[in-house]
Amino acid sequence: MLNGLVISDAGPIFSLAVISRLDILDSLFENVVIPKAVWDEITVLKSVPHYTYIESYFRNKVRNITGPNNLHFVMDYGESEALLLYKELDANFLLIDDKKARDIAENLGIQCVGTLGVLSAAKSKDLIPELKPIFEIFLAQKRYYSLNILNSVLRKHGEKEINDSFI
Secondary structure (H helix, E strand, O other): OOOOEEEHHHHHHHHHHHHHOOOHHHHHHHEEEHHHHHHHHHHHOOOOOOOOHHHHHOOOEEEEEOOOOOOOOOOOOOHHHHHHHHHHHHHOEOOOOOOHHHHHHHHHHOOOOOOHHHHHHHHHHOOOOOOHHHHHHHHHHOOOOOOHHHHHHHOOOOOOOHHHHHO
């Protein structure tokens, strides 16, 4: 089960905001923190859906990295700062969905979890009744998750799969 300190990238924040469930992070982790670069990403456009919800949730969870960011040439700035902040704060998890950035982080020995892992853990703890309606919202809102992976998580929890005609 998840616990401890989690550092988040922007992608999972937007996905959880789409379903108005950033609170799941507080239920699964002792502390949630984002680097300044992620704050900049999630607050740059005040007109994005769920802006007020995202801004109010993360307002007091922003931290600056203390050293130089030498990783921004291999991943975006938010992802690289999240990885560096994970190391600086000796975090327990990096919440990240981007495959390339996650592969790099895992190769550096970082414990990663994605949005689907968080939702799977939330389902296991009965924090959410069903995953399928959430996954359908993700697909309808153009949150990019593989249908095969979504269905794999649904099977794990004994839920009906999403068929190809939904897309």
